[in-house]
Amino acid sequence: MKYVLIFGVALGAILLFLLAAASGNTALFSRHYALLLGLNAALAVALLALIGYQLWVLTAKLRTRVFGSRLTLRFLLMFLPMVIVPGGLVYVVSLQFMAKSIESWFDVRVDNALEGGLNLGRTALDLLLTELHDKARRMALDLSDKTPSQQVVLLDRLREQAGIDDALLLSSGGNVIASASKGVGKLLPDLPNSMIQRQARQSRGYSALEGEPGRGLMLRVLVPLAALSIAGDERLLQLLQPVPPTLARDAEAVQEVYRDYKELSLSRQGLKEIYILTLTLTLLLTLFSATALAFLLSARLSEPLALLAAGTQAVARGDYSRRAQVTSSDELGILTQSFNSMTEQLDDARSAAESHRAELETAKAYLENILANLSAGVLVFDEQLRLGTVNYGAGAILQEGFDGLKGQTLADWPRLQPLARAIVEGFKQHGADTWQQQLDLAERMLLVRGSVLPRASGGGYVIVFDDVTKLVQAQRAAAWGEVARRLAHEIKNPLTPIQLSAERLQAKLANKLAPEDSATLSRATATIINQVAAMKGMVDDFGEYARTPVPDLQPLDLNALVREVLVLYEHAGALVRPALQAGLPRVTGDPTQLRQVIHNLLQNAQDALAGSAGPRIEVETERAGNQACLRISDNGCGFPEAIMTRVFEPYVTTKARGTGLGLAIVKKIIDEHNGAVRVENLPGRGASVSITLPLQPESAKVA
Amino acid sequence: MSLRLLVSLLLALVLGWSAPARASNIEISRIALEGNDEGYALDADFEIEFNPRLEDAINKGVALYFEVEFELTRKRWYWFDDSVSRQLMLRLSYHALTRQYRISSGALYQSFSTLPDALRVLSRVRSWQVLERAQVSAGADYQAGLRMRLDVTQLPKPFQVSALTSREWNLASEWRRWPFRIKAPVTEIAPQ
Numbered sequence: 001m002k003y004v005l006i007f008g009v010a011l012g013a014i015l016l017f018l019l020a021a022a023s024g025n026t027a028l029f030s031r032h033y034a035l036l037l038g039l040n041a042a043l044a045v046a047l048l049a050l051i052g053y054q055l056w057v058l059t060a061k062l063r064t065r066v067f068g069s070r071l072t073l074r075f076l077l078m079f080l081p082m083v084i085v086p087g088g089l090v091y092v093v094s095l096q097f098m099a100k101s102i103e104s105w106f107d108v109r110v111d112n113a114l115e116g117g118l119n120l121g122r123t124a125l126d127l128l129l130t131e132l133h134d135k136a137r138r139m140a141l142d143l144s145d146k147t148p149s150q151q152v153v154l155l156d157r158l159r160e161q162a163g164i165d166d167a168l169l170l171s172s173g174g175n176v177i178a179s180a181s182k183g184v185g186k187l188l189p190d191l192p193n194s195m196i197q198r199q200a201r202q203s204r205g206y207s208a209l210e211g212e213p214g215r216g217l218m219l220r221v222l223v224p225l226a227a228l229s230i231a232g233d234e235r236l237l238q239l240l241q242p243v244p245p246t247l248a249r250d251a252e253a254v255q256e257v258y259r260d261y262k263e264l265s266l267s268r269q270g271l272k273e274i275y276i277l278t279l280t281l282t283l284l285l286t287l288f289s290a291t292a293l294a295f296l297l298s299a300r301l302s303e304p305l306a307l308l309a310a311g312t313q314a315v316a317r318g319d320y321s322r323r324a325q326v327t328s329s330d331e332l333g334i335l336t337q338s339f340n341s342m343t344e345q346l347d348d349a350r351s352a353a354e355s356h357r358a359e360l361e362t363a364k365a366y367l368e369n370i371l372a373n374l375s376a377g378v379l380v381f382d383e384q385l386r387l388g389t390v391n392y393g394a395g396a397i398l399q400e401g402f403d404g405l406k407g408q409t410l411a412d413w414p415r416l417q418p419l420a421r422a423i424v425e426g427f428k429q430h431g432a433d434t435w436q437q438q439l440d441l442a443e444r445m446l447l448v449r450g451s452v453l454p455r456a457s458g459g460g461y462v463i464v465f466d467d468v469t470k471l472v473q474a475q476r477a478a479a480w481g482e483v484a485r486r487l488a489h490e491i492k493n494p495l496t497p498i499q500l501s502a503e504r505l506q507a508k509l510a511n512k513l514a515p516e517d518s519a520t521l522s523r524a525t526a527t528i529i530n531q532v533a534a535m536k537g538m539v540d541d542f543g544e545y546a547r548t549p550v551p552d553l554q555p556l557d558l559n560a561l562v563r564e565v566l567v568l569y570e571h572a573g574a575l576v577r578p579a580l581q582a583g584l585p586r587v588t589g590d591p592t593q594l595r596q597v598i599h600n601l602l603q604n605a606q607d608a609l610a611g612s613a614g615p616r617i618e619v620e621t622e623r624a625g626n627q628a629c630l631r632i633s634d635n636g637c638g639f640p641e642a643i644m645t646r647v648f649e650p651y652v653t654t655k656a657r658g659t660g661l662g663l664a665i666v667k668k669i670i671d672e673h674n675g676a677v678r679v680e681n682l683p684g685r686g687a688s689v690s691i692t693l694p695l696q697p698e699s700a701k702v703a
Numbered sequence: 704m705s706l707r708l709l710v711s712l713l714l715a716l717v718l719g720w721s722a723p724a725r726a727s728n729i730e731i732s733r734i735a736l737e738g739n740d741e742g743y744a745l746d747a748d749f750e751i752e753f754n755p756r757l758e759d760a761i762n763k764g765v766a767l768y769f770e771v772e773f774e775l776t777r778k779r780w781y782w783f784d785d786s787v788s789r790q791l792m793l794r795l796s797y798h799a800l801t802r803q804y805r806i807s808s809g810a811l812y813q814s815f816s817t818l819p820d821a822l823r824v825l826s827r828v829r830s831w832q833v834l835e836r837a838q839v840s841a842g843a844d845y846q847a848g849l850r851m852r853l854d855v856t857q858l859p860k861p862f863q864v865s866a867l868t869s870r871e872w873n874l875a876s877e878w879r880r881w882p883f884r885i886k887a888p889v890t891e892i893a894p895q
Contacts, residue, residue, distance in 0.1 A: 033863050034856070121800055209801045210814070217801075255800040259764030263859060266763045270861025277864065 005292050008047055012285040015040045019278055040281045047288035054295040068306030075298035083290035091283045098275045106265055114258045121251030125209050128243060129219050133207045135162045136221045136239045144226035156180035166240035190240055192222060200224060200236055217243040304332045308339055320347035379463040385410045397467045423463055426450045443645065445469040480650035488543030495532050502528040545650060545661045551590035551672050555696045558587050558621055558628055565598045574606055574615035581622045586696040593669045600662040601632045601689055607655055608636030626695050633688035638681040647679055728752040729851050729876035736847060736883065743834035745773060749826040749851050756871040758818065766796040768857040769825060773833045774848040789833045795825060839885050847883040850876045
């Protein structure tokens with residue numbers, strides 16, 4: 001666009017110069033004047049088209065609200081009057097001036113003077129011609145009464161007398177009869193052509209002024225001579241006389257000026273048109289180029305602003321990569337540079353924030369990961385004790401999905417009320433201090449630790465809890481083992497002396513006492529001995545519990561072992577019904593210890609069936625995955641609900657007699673076999689104890 | 704006024720200068736292209752429709768240039784057309800001092816005391832040697848063309864501007880074209 005305009009303006013300048021030069025009086029371009037006019041007009045049209053195009057572009061930009069286009073329009077509206085007003089003024093003034101000055105060239109007096117001058121010249125020439133004609137007639141009269149030969153002689157003399165330059169005598173055929181000339185060097189006389197001769201003969205004379213280029217004006221007169229006889233030929237006398245050079249020159253000059261003046265006055269309209277046309281074309285070219293230039297300049301002025309605006313919009317959209325490219329050294333350049341540096345700073349700040357956020361997110365994810373993989377349960381509450389975050393461990397420990405609990409205050413929890421109450425209570429009691437508490441829920445034991453989050457990090461509370469049921473059980477088991485060992489050790493030792501002493505008392509004193517006393521003694525000693533024996537059994541049981549050796553694990557046919565034990569119970573009061581799965585793979589176990597387990601369980605079942613009608617014991621074995629399951633069920637009284645969780649603890653019993661070590665021992669042995677034991681009350685009546693034992697690795701594979 | 708001029712100028716531009724040239728006010732009434740010793744000479748009669756405007760211009764001393772153009776072309780399918788062209792420039796002027804009209808062509812001139820006499824001579828072209836023998840090949844088919852026009856570009860500039868828009872200044876004939884066949888020179892080689 002810029003180059004098109006520059007080219008157009010340069011071309012316009014050249015063409016205008018040529019046009020102006022051609023409008024002047026040089027002959028150089030005048031032949032191509034029309035072409036030049038056409039070219040200029042074409043250029044004007046082209047520039048107009050250019051302006052139209054620019055206008056169209058600007059309108060389109062305005063319509064689509066391109067930023068900067070309004071500014072362009074404003075610049076344009078400012079520039080245009082600066083172009084149009086001076087141009088128009090100069091044009092109008094020039095036009096007026098030109099019209100006036102052209103009119104002032106023409107003056108009636110000058111016209112009349114020139115006309116008069118020309119007439120003067122004509123009259124002078126006519127006078128000369130008339131004079132020459134008279135001379136010719138006189139000469140013809142003188143010559144006419146002479147013989148042809150005399151005429152030849154006389155001609156020169158007559159010419160001399162009349163002061164004529166050239167005299168010529170022609171025959172009727174047009175041939176030269178005699179020639180007399182003033183100059184010597186002139187050989188060939190100037191002959192009149194046949195038309196002149198004919199005219200001279202017909203109208204009895206011919207006189208004319210002949211202008212020959214380069215030779216000045218010449219007066220030519222022809223007169224016929226009177227014929228000597230009727231039959232004689234009619235001769236013609238021609239006189240040639242040059243017009244005096246000064247007169248000729250002056251007349252010629254007047255004629256030239258007159259002609260120029262006439263031509264000028266005739267072409268006055270055309271001349272005005274030329275100047276008007278040239279001026280108009282100049283005006284149009286100037287205006288159009290200036291307008292196009294104004295367009296260009298406006299666009300250039302508003303362009304950096306548009307760039308800046310685009311940059312601003314990009315920044316507003318969050319795109320910091322756009323940099324406005326302005327390389328001017330003025331205020332706009334400085335503005336752009338500041339904008340660019342500002343954008344850069346924004347970009348840096350944003351990327352820093354971004355990386356910071358990413359770091360935080362990573363840290364958070366890391367923490368969340370840790371929380372999720374923590375076996376401990378974590379609950380986070382806000383300041384109003386509304387539940388915020390729950391980790392996986394909490395759900396797993398409490399077997400709770402926490403659906404509908406999140407965002408609820410603790411007091412409003414529909415479930416887990418004991419825990420909720422304990423937490424509220426804990427925070428109420430300890431205030432901002434960290435507290436720890438063991439919580440005995442119905443089915444499990446929790447160690448709950450509560451702490452207040454610092455106010456700086458938003459405040460709130462965090463609860464961490466662990467399922468310590470197993471730990472407590474293990475602790476109890478260990479404590480009971482210790483008790484049992486002590487008992488066995490401390491109590492057993494005095495028992496034997498007590499028994500022996502009682503027997504000795506019986507043996508020594510029985511015969512020395514009266515029969516009543518003796519009977520009393522015997523009863524007392526018997527009681528002592530029996531009780532000591534019972535105490536011994538009890539101590540043995542404790543000792544056994546405490547001393548359970550490390551099992552000697554070996555492949556074992558569980559079914560065979562069960563059958564072996566069942567033989568002993570064939571004649572017991574209860575009906576024992578075995579349901580053993582055939583082809584049960586071998587398990588890993590210590591046969592002696594497992595035999596005791598089965599014994600204990602069967603014993604328990606028997607005890608539970610005491611006094612019930614239709615006692616029945618079912619013994620089942622089956623495979624469950626890579627484990628073998630042994631279940632012993634009875635239809636007895638079952639376990640009281642109160643001791644269900646502590647049924648494997650020593651000294652927990654419902655029997656009138658018994659140490660309460662039976663199930664404890666079972667539990668201990670099975671734990672050492674890497675198995676599991678579970679007790680449950682059957683629906684209706686009875687209870688069932690299930691034991692799972694791992695299968696022998698090879699047999700598990702084979703099966 | 705200047706606007707009207709400009710508009711018509713633009714119009715003329717658009718129409719490719721063709722509008723003024725359309726007016727044919729010179730008719731070609733007779734053409735004869737005759738062979739002679741040197742080649743071919745053209746005789747032609749024109750009927751020039753002179754208008755008062757031109758007459759006035761002549762009498763005010765403006766010289767008019769009439770150009771007679773002759774053109775001989777031969778179509779060639781394999782190359783540009785073969786063409787020969789000749790121009791004859793006739794200048795008609797008025798000498799106010801001697802009150803004579805003058806027709807000049809090169810160094811030659813003829814004077815006339817009245818304009819009709821001068822125009823009569825102007826409209827008669829006689830023995831215009833247009834072709835030399837060597838320039839044309841015998842037996843070929845040629846197309847000859849002739850026209851006469853007032854050469855506006857030789858006018859003083861103000862008249863040129865007027866001529867751009869006024870048809871009075873545009874004196875021209877249409878191209879008159881006719882087929883022209885050079886007689887084979889067989890007859891000259893074998894005299895009978």
